[in-house]
Amino acid sequence: MKTYDVAIIGAGVIGTSIARELSRYKLDIALIEKEVELAFGVSKSNSGIIHPGTQNPPGSLKGRLCVQGNTLIRKISKELGVDFKEVGELIVAFDEDDIKELLRLKKEAEVLGVPGLKIVDKKWLEKNEPNLNSAAVCGLYAPTAGIISPYRLVYDLAENAVRNGVKIFTNTKVININRADKYFEINTSSGLFRSRYLVNAAGLFADEISGMLGINDFKIKPRKGEEFILDKKKADLARHLIFPLPSKISKGVLIIKTADGNPMIGPTAEDIEDKEDLSTSDAGINRVLASARRLIPSINDKDIIAYFAGLRPASGDDFIIRHEETCPGFINVAGIQSPGLTASPAIAVLTANILKKNGLWLRKKIIFHAHRKKTVHLFEIQLSKTGSLIKKDHAYGDIVCRCEMISAKEISDAVRRGAKTMDGVKFRTRAQGGRCHGSFCTTRIMKILAEETQMPLIEITKRGKGSEIVKEDRVND
Amino acid sequence: MIKKMTCIECPKGCRLMVDVRDGKVLKVTGNECPKAELYAISEIEDPARILTSSVLGQGLILKMIPVRTDKPISKARIFDAMKEVKKIRVTVPLKFGDIIVKNFLSLGVNLIATRKAE
Amino acid sequence: MIKRGLVIVGGGPAGMAAAISAYENGVKDILLLERDQYLGGILNQCVHTGFGINYFKEILTGPEYAERFIEKVKNIPEIEVSLKSIVVSLLPDKTITFLKPGRLETIKAKAIIMATGCREKTREMVHIQGTRPSGIFSAGLAQKLINIEGLLPGKEIVVVGSGDIGLIMARRFTLEGAEVKAIIEIQKKTRGLLRNMVQCVEDFNIPVYFNHKISRIYGKDRVEKVSACKVDDNFNEIQGSLFEIKCDTILMSVGLIPENELIEMTGARIDGNKTSVPGIFMCGNCLKIYDLVDGVTEDSFLTGKLAADYIRVRHPSLQR
Numbered sequence: 005m006k007t008y009d010v011a012i013i014g015a016g017v018i019g020t021s022i023a024r025e026l027s028r029y030k031l032d033i034a035l036i037e038k039e040v041e042l043a044f045g046v047s048k049s050n051s052g053i054i055h056p057g058t059q060n061p062p063g064s065l066k067g068r069l070c071v072q073g074n075t076l077i078r079k080i081s082k083e084l085g086v087d088f089k090e091v092g093e094l095i096v097a098f099d100e101d102d103i104k105e106l107l108r109l110k111k112e113a114e115v116l117g118v119p120g121l122k123i124v125d126k127k128w129l130e131k132n133e134p135n136l137n138s139a140a141v142c143g144l145y146a147p148t149a150g151i152i153s154p155y156r157l158v159y160d161l162a163e164n165a166v167r168n169g170v171k172i173f174t175n176t177k178v179i180n181i182n183r184a185d186k187y188f189e190i191n192t193s194s195g196l197f198r199s200r201y202l203v204n205a206a207g208l209f210a211d212e213i214s215g216m217l218g219i220n221d222f223k224i225k226p227r228k229g230e231e232f233i234l235d236k237k238k239a240d241l242a243r244h245l246i247f248p249l250p251s252k253i254s255k256g257v258l259i260i261k262t263a264d265g266n267p268m269i270g271p272t273a274e275d276i277e278d279k280e281d282l283s284t285s286d287a288g289i290n291r292v293l294a295s296a297r298r299l300i301p302s303i304n305d306k307d308i309i310a311y312f313a314g315l316r317p318a319s320g321d322d323f324i325i326r327h328e329e330t331c332p333g334f335i336n337v338a339g340i341q342s343p344g345l346t347a348s349p350a351i352a353v354l355t356a357n358i359l360k361k362n363g364l365w366l367r368k369k370i371i372f373h374a375h376r377k378k379t380v381h382l383f384e385i386q387l388s389k390t391g392s393l394i395k396k397d398h399a400y401g402d403i404v405c406r407c408e409m410i411s412a413k414e415i416s417d418a419v420r421r422g423a424k425t426m427d428g429v430k431f432r433t434r435a436q437g438g439r440c441h442g443s444f445c446t447t448r449i450m451k452i453l454a455e456e457t458q459m460p461l462i463e464i465t466k467r468g469k470g471s472e473i474v475k476e477d478r479v480n481d
Numbered sequence: 482m483i484k485k486m487t488c489i490e491c492p493k494g495c496r497l498m499v500d501v502r503d504g505k506v507l508k509v510t511g512n513e514c515p516k517a518e519l520y521a522i523s524e525i526e527d528p529a530r531i532l533t534s535s536v537l538g539q540g541l542i543l544k545m546i547p548v549r550t551d552k553p554i555s556k557a558r559i560f561d562a563m564k565e566v567k568k569i570r571v572t573v574p575l576k577f578g579d580i581i582v583k584n585f586l587s588l589g590v591n592l593i594a595t596r597k598a599e
Numbered sequence: 600m601i602k603r604g605l606v607i608v609g610g611g612p613a614g615m616a617a618a619i620s621a622y623e624n625g626v627k628d629i630l631l632l633e634r635d636q637y638l639g640g641i642l643n644q645c646v647h648t649g650f651g652i653n654y655f656k657e658i659l660t661g662p663e664y665a666e667r668f669i670e671k672v673k674n675i676p677e678i679e680v681s682l683k684s685i686v687v688s689l690l691p692d693k694t695i696t697f698l699k700p701g702r703l704e705t706i707k708a709k710a711i712i713m714a715t716g717c718r719e720k721t722r723e724m725v726h727i728q729g730t731r732p733s734g735i736f737s738a739g740l741a742q743k744l745i746n747i748e749g750l751l752p753g754k755e756i757v758v759v760g761s762g763d764i765g766l767i768m769a770r771r772f773t774l775e776g777a778e779v780k781a782i783i784e785i786q787k788k789t790r791g792l793l794r795n796m797v798q799c800v801e802d803f804n805i806p807v808y809f810n811h812k813i814s815r816i817y818g819k820d821r822v823e824k825v826s827a828c829k830v831d832d833n834f835n836e837i838q839g840s841l842f843e844i845k846c847d848t849i850l851m852s853v854g855l856i857p858e859n860e861l862i863e864m865t866g867a868r869i870d871g872n873k874t875s876v877p878g879i880f881m882c883g884n885c886l887k888i889y890d891l892v893d894g895v896t897e898d899s900f901l902t903g904k905l906a907a908d909y910i911r912v913r914h915p916s917l918q919r
Contacts, residue, residue: 391703470820478749494793
């Protein structure tokens, strides 16, 4: 049996970032994921915000890695061809007390090294954020905040990691782990894996994985966030990411710009027990609408085209990133909630350093393929460019998802690049993610998936076994 | 006995009052057109519906070919008819209106294609 | 840039009637753009009867109604049909850009008729909360799956809303051997036609709950059940009325919305069959939602004439 140098459990943004970072070196790496596709856990409900580093206490791992990550992500986004847009963020103050708090945040953030912060006055707000509540008195402006597509980042990191030799195993659930003499024996739903080092990036289930090796000193407490997506028509609702002042447990309900163009409002923050509870609630939408309207009063609930809930894998106040001395070779990368996406590239570098410090020899490969060809998204490019793409490949002119303008070519490419499910296609391309919610394009996407994967139509799922779209095909009668 | 019913002959949906004695219709009121009388009689004596569905094509561009019975069939036979419809495989091109099954289920009606299938 | 006479966006009943009418009123250069691979639009999946009683004085199915117009359009050489063609940009100067396999085309039109139809309201638009499993369909998508693709979406169905498509699909699922457990309608009475209540619902003894709403959807991977409750006049839950219905499929039939995104792109105001941009017209369901296709046809004939009149006055050379 093959012994990997490093096995990573969990293929969300943390696991894939670590895998891609380690793929620079001469190592055999296995990335193990229990879901049918990557980014189907915590990462799929990420807001896509690249935070500047405000709102983290000085001295915290979160703060340091967030600021580092904000810089690193720019390079990575260029290398991988995932669009990063530096849109800037505003934290808004409504009264004197708020202003004091803003000044405190500014000071803390400056200690962490967040660049370009400034307090902007009412006039500035009126000019630069015209839909903002006119009751706002001033704001803290952080120009380095940005947005990225969290799933496309994961898929492109993974694709690049595979190009550089990483092996990815989906539908592979870890059942138990044994620390043998020289290696870890990882028993999974798809067989036994061996590795010399083991990185736990299992998100919501990181405590359970850690527990398998006898390390039980942290618990992952899911903190639910409900988010509501607005029609792309409202893309200009806000020019920046807009934040209220943060509370103890969350950054509050935000106005979020997304890489797909659809504004989003949310999230709520609610501590729950069930790690699989992704339901949204009437209370959630009411709270989010009320809070979001405090920032932008003109938000219309009729513009909501989709919503979802995600679970933050919270554990205490800070990230847990450490080598476990009692179990040599085992690294926990746990409790990665906000600003985990921003920090992900810095977490990957830190993890590599921890591995090195604990005896893993990091020899650089002579050839590391840092770059990948940017994925085409018609909705991002000029029509003239679309015209020349169609000439090269007719299928770019065959529009499948009319709400978001996604072609048959983009969908078949997404499937060839690894999408296995309807959600996998949606996250990669946005098809079915628009205002009709798949009413018009579901059948066509099912057919493309079936054709490309040689799967019968009745086996096409939304997100893996048990979520089949249809029950019967007349052909089989 | 007066039976209330809604006429389904056209989208107006007239509310009918049907005077029924011994299973026979004596009088229909509430209707705006004479079709309702025939409807009421049929509804009391032997309710019937046009069956519409679609059948599987094989080797044709259309996977499913829409079909209907060219006349109403007894409501009681609708599910039997559906069972048959599901078994049909059309392998030759059809024009719109072509008969797929003649004297369908011996009901004296034909099952016809309602769309061209090439 | 290619210059054309009349460009019609949408090859459903509205677009086809508008094209025929514009031709009959003298327009000799007509381009009809249809995004699907067939003309006929949504009629192709409406295999049930109930079409044409007013216009043709006959009872037809959707495909039969469509076929009569498709034949007519095909026999008029002055109407050029471009299938698999989707308009992606419309400017106030009547420059229209569309994509089709292999081509992007930009055309400057003398006049444009929008006949883009409508879409269905989704679960999200009526804010039904709970989980997001597989098994939630708009009634129209379910109709397409069964009638066009031959695929049965589920076995135990709850229909939300009592719009005509929902009622018709309740019957369709029943005929396919599925069990329709309930139709849940928040209002006091059906939004659909009475005849559909009779022939789709009463014929099959399907339970209908008026003054009720779905309060939550359950199920992780696939829909497992819904909870429903009685509502007061403000559509708020009446305490103590909550009950659950086990099901694997939810059909949404809660209304239709005109598809007006292209008109919005131009910034034009809609003013009856005209818009604030001279020469851009609208007809059919993208203008207002019709109960019957017959009404769409009449409206579109009128609009075709309006466009022809416009062209006659502004561009006499385009007349036959």
